[in-house]
Every structure is written in structure tokens, then in C-alpha cells.
Amino acid sequence: MKSISINPKDRIELLKYVNMLRELNCNTSEKIPIYYEHVCELETLMYKLSQMLEFEQPKGTHGGWYTDYQLKEDLPEEKSNDKTH
Secondary structure: OOOOOOOHHHHHHHHHHHHHHHHHHHHHHOOOOOOHHHHHHHHHHHHHHHHHOOEEOOOOOOOHHHOOOEEHHHOOOOOOOOOOO
């Protein structure tokens, strides 16, 4: 299992997202409408977590945006287009 370090700046940012998720959870539990701002923050959280935790979507797949993220180390290495090697 790979260890991942989180720097203090990222920790503070993650705290913001955890609180946003808590608020979203409370709103949906109480049948209160969610805010579009929450939806936008979820997308930002997805990108932040994928960067910090080294998740990537496979390149060159037909699914594009809809392709599941995978552990970066489990993805096949990209082949270089450079024919000089």
C-alpha cells in the first residue's frame, strides 16, 4: 500500500470540502434543496482528491469524462510518439 503525504495547505482545503459535504448531507437528509454551489464544489473536490491521491483516468479510452479513475500506478505507461529512441 502506498503512503501519501498531505501538506498543511491541502489539509485546510480538504477540511473545507468535508464541511461542504456535511452541509450537503444535512440538506438532503432534511429534504432541503441542495445548492448549485455544492454541485460545483463536488467537481472541484473530485479533481483535488484525484491529484492528491494519484488517481487518473486511462488515456485514449472512448469513455473520456465517463471513465472511472484508477490508481495511477496501475495504469499502463504511455508509449512515446518519439521514434528517435
